[in-house]
Amino acid sequence: xxxxxxxxxxxxxxxxxxxVSRSFSTPNRVNAETRQHVLAVAARLxxxxxPHARALLSGRHHTVAMVVSDxxxxxxxxxxxxxxxxxxxSEYTLVLVNAExxxxxxxxxxxxxxxxxxxxxxxxxxxPDENLTQIAAQRPTVLMNxxxxxxxxxxxxHVSGCRQIVEHLxxxxxxxxxxxxxxxxxxxAATRWSALRHAADALGLRSQRIGPFTxxxxxxxxxxxxALHSRATAIVAHNDLLAIGVLQRLRQRSVRVPEDxxxxxxxxxxxxxxxxxxxTTLGGAHAEVGRxxxxxxxxxxxxxxxxxxxxxxxxxxxxxxRSSTADARxxxxx
Amino acid sequence: xxxxxxxxxxxxxxxxxxxVSRSFSTPNRVNAETRQHVLAVAARLxxxxxPHARALLSGRHHTVAMVVSDxxxxxxxxxxxxxxxxxxxSEYTLVLVNAExxxxxxxxxxxxxxxxxxxxxxxxxxxPDENLTQIAAQRPTVLMNxxxxxxxxxxxxHVSGCRQIVEHLxxxxxxxxxxxxxxxxxxxAATRWSALRHAADALGLRSQRIGPFTxxxxxxxxxxxxALHSRATAIVAHNDLLAIGVLQRLRQRSVRVPEDxxxxxxxxxxxxxxxxxxxTTLGGAHAEVGRxxxxxxxxxxxxxxxxxxxxxxxxxxxxxxRSSTADARxxxxx
DNA sequence: ATCTGGACGGCAATGGGTTGCCAACCAGTT
DNA sequence: AACTGGTTGGCAACCCATTGCCGTCCAGAT
Numbered sequence: 001x002x003x004x005x006x007x008x009x010x011x012x013x014x015x016x017x018x019x020v021s022r023s024f025s026t027p028n029r030v031n032a033e034t035r036q037h038v039l040a041v042a043a044r045l046x047x048x049x050x051p052h053a054r055a056l057l058s059g060r061h062h063t064v065a066m067v068v069s070d071x072x073x074x075x076x077x078x079x080x081x082x083x084x085x086x087x088x089x090s091e092y093t094l095v096l097v098n099a100e101x102x103x104x105x106x107x108x109x110x111x112x113x114x115x116x117x118x119x120x121x122x123x124x125x126x127x128p129d130e131n132l133t134q135i136a137a138q139r140p141t142v143l144m145n146x147x148x149x150x151x152x153x154x155x156x157x158h159v160s161g162c163r164q165i166v167e168h169l170x171x172x173x174x175x176x177x178x179x180x181x182x183x184x185x186x187x188x189a190a191t192r193w194s195a196l197r198h199a200a201d202a203l204g205l206r207s208q209r210i211g212p213f214t215x216x217x218x219x220x221x222x223x224x225x226x227a228l229h230s231r232a233t234a235i236v237a238h239n240d241l242l243a244i245g246v247l248q249r250l251r252q253r254s255v256r257v258p259e260d261x262x263x264x265x266x267x268x269x270x271x272x273x274x275x276x277x278x279x280t281t282l283g284g285a286h287a288e289v290g291r292x293x294x295x296x297x298x299x300x301x302x303x304x305x306x307x308x309x310x311x312x313x314x315x316x317x318x319x320x321x322r323s324s325t326a327d328a329r330x331x332x333x334x
Numbered sequence: 335x336x337x338x339x340x341x342x343x344x345x346x347x348x349x350x351x352x353x354v355s356r357s358f359s360t361p362n363r364v365n366a367e368t369r370q371h372v373l374a375v376a377a378r379l380x381x382x383x384x385p386h387a388r389a390l391l392s393g394r395h396h397t398v399a400m401v402v403s404d405x406x407x408x409x410x411x412x413x414x415x416x417x418x419x420x421x422x423x424s425e426y427t428l429v430l431v432n433a434e435x436x437x438x439x440x441x442x443x444x445x446x447x448x449x450x451x452x453x454x455x456x457x458x459x460x461x462p463d464e465n466l467t468q469i470a471a472q473r474p475t476v477l478m479n480x481x482x483x484x485x486x487x488x489x490x491x492h493v494s495g496c497r498q499i500v501e502h503l504x505x506x507x508x509x510x511x512x513x514x515x516x517x518x519x520x521x522x523a524a525t526r527w528s529a530l531r532h533a534a535d536a537l538g539l540r541s542q543r544i545g546p547f548t549x550x551x552x553x554x555x556x557x558x559x560x561a562l563h564s565r566a567t568a569i570v571a572h573n574d575l576l577a578i579g580v581l582q583r584l585r586q587r588s589v590r591v592p593e594d595x596x597x598x599x600x601x602x603x604x605x606x607x608x609x610x611x612x613x614t615t616l617g618g619a620h621a622e623v624g625r626x627x628x629x630x631x632x633x634x635x636x637x638x639x640x641x642x643x644x645x646x647x648x649x650x651x652x653x654x655x656r657s658s659t660a661d662a663r664x665x666x667x668x
Numbered sequence: 669a670t671c672t673g674g675a676c677g678g679c680a681a682t683g684g685g686t687t688g689c690c691a692a693c694c695a696g697t698t
Numbered sequence: 699a700a701c702t703g704g705t706t707g708g709c710a711a712c713c714c715a716t717t718g719c720c721g722t723c724c725a726g727a728t
Contacts, residue, residue, distance in 0.1 A: 022687090676724105
């Protein structure tokens with residue numbers, strides 16, 4: 001007993017296949033009574049449309065692909081979660097792809113999926129702007145935590161967030177901060193540094209950047225050593241993983257946090273409030289970023305919004321004050 | 335300029351579409367020279383096969399669906415990671431579905447995907463055995479952290495793992511443990527309790543179970559209170575999230591860990607070694623579970639392994655000794 | 669010179685829906 | 699009674715790759 005097709009339903013209901021098809025996809029092209037009858041028969045037979053057959057001609061797949069630059073990072077889980085839930089709510093299927101921090105893998109995977117999905121949400125893409133624009137020309141594309149002129153995007157507002165961080169540090173008497181930069185081709189890393197620097201300038205703090213570092217716990221060692229060498233009193237790490245690695249290294253070197261130096265992270269991952277000392281970090285509704293990105297994508301598949309600029313959403317951030325930041329020491333640790 | 339089809343390639347190469355198709359899928363049905371030529375032309379045109387058209391007739395989709403009972407739990411992300419990587423290695427696409435702990439959602443989503451995927455990997459499925467068997471009859475299915483007679487599965491060996499836990503506790507002088515149970519329909523919860531009880535019996539420890547609890551941090555409050563009420567000296571929580579919640583509640587109630595009670599978790603999530611005190615927990619190569627499950631699934635699509643019993647893999651666990659377990663107190667805390 | 673069989677390429681049906689176009693029908697106008 | 703326009707259902711082409719089957723060709727055997 002094979003899965004029934006539209007033909008089986010049509011025969012059983014005594015109508016043409018087109019009527020069956022329209023009963024599902026174009027309800028108002030068919031008489032209400034006829035439709036009811038068809039749907040009843042379909043339900044009785046246990047009919048379910050074959051998504052491939054549907055996609056082949058119509059081009060609509062009811063599928064979106066989410067590409068993540070590094071699935072290892074727990075921060076992305078929240079994005080994935082938000083995206084998955086939003087997709088499911090509209091009966092869309094979410095395809096998950098890990099780019100392993102490699103632009104080449106990212107690009108190849110996307111090209112492979114182009115004919116199979118309705119659109120892409122790219123989380124912290126490592127691809128250059130031109131590639132993104134080109135991909136967006138093939139399929140609707142929404143960026144997460146990345147902005148490119150002319151493309152829709154959802155980001156957490158890091159400009160405001162970085163200002164919050166610097167104001168917080170300044171209010172504690174810090175005069176010199178060091179930013180432990182993320183990967184070279186990370187838009188986020190560039191944005192954070194630029195925002196930190198401007199905020200620091202505005203408030204008269206000295207700021208410097210070292211790195212880049214791969215944002216993992218394991219990189220915390222060299223990052224912490226570099227930060228101490230800079231003699232800054234406040235360390236702003238590219239993300240929480242790196243910050244946690246820094247905390248571990250500082251403890252190892254008997255540098256006290258927050259007494260000797262303050263440490264700030266980004267992302268507010270689950271572990272940030274559990275580590276010792278608990279980590280001051282810039283949080284935000286990450287799941288909401290995922291949700292919003294898919295939302296925009298689904299709208300892009302709907303009525304054309306010609307001319308209108310693509311939406312560039314910036315969601316608010318909030319600085320989670322915890323125990324890793326405190327008054328600046330007079331003399332920074334060495 | 336639309337994406338080129340097999341027809342465009344055929345025309346450009348001066349052959350029939352069937353030759354083009356065979357150049358890709360049945361290399362030895364076509365002359366080597368012809369094939370080279372076709373591939374060259376295809377590459378020049380930037381041809382990529384349309385997966386839907388391919389799936390429609392051949393039935394092979396190069397896609398596997400992974401269904402997760404609760405995407406919120408960081409533990410699953412390791413499974414997802416492993417599964418994603420293994421799928422990508424074989425150029426398979428991974429579809430991710432969250433069942434939100436609801437058997438009904440889980441079942442519906444699976445049925446929706448049946449015609450679109452080559453098989454399922456189900457992580458900690460909450461469905462009853464009959465449903466799983468029925469699904470497996472429709473598409474190859476591999477279970478993760480769940481075992482059902484006659485179905486392939488990959489689990490961490492919790493029988494041995496629970497024995498390790500109990501032996502560890504016994505060696506510290508504990509005589510009474512309490513298990514904070516997970517969800518009612520969780521196979522894992524039943525397995526853990528059964529294994530703990532047997533190991534406890536064998537070593538002459540008293541064991542009891544309370545719950546069920548939803549395994550989240552927020553449930554740690556009631557769980558901890560119940561555990562204290564039991565007057566056991568050792569608490570074994572269904573997973574690390576619950577254990578972390580328990581630690582928080584115990585601190586709030588000024589019960590010292592590990593001096594007054596010992597706490598053990600399961601999963602060894604990232605946060606387990608960062609919380610205070612760091613958590614003794616049963617770890618294992620979770621990503622490997624995901625990897626192995628997809629591996630088995632892909633093999634199932636290959637040569638038929640008739641008669642042979644479906645593989646039931648049990649991967650080793652390891653007890654991560656940290657600071658939340660220590661010698662039992664003479665008199666348990668109240 | 670004829671036969672045999674393997675290698676190779678092409679024709680056309682196939683899978684399961686979707687949709688443009690046409691025809692039938694009906695009610696309401698004039 | 700003839701005409702108009704809107705609603706509804708059916709026919710058949712279409713999407714794109716796969717594959718069963720057949721025909722051609724050529725080398726080697728007899």
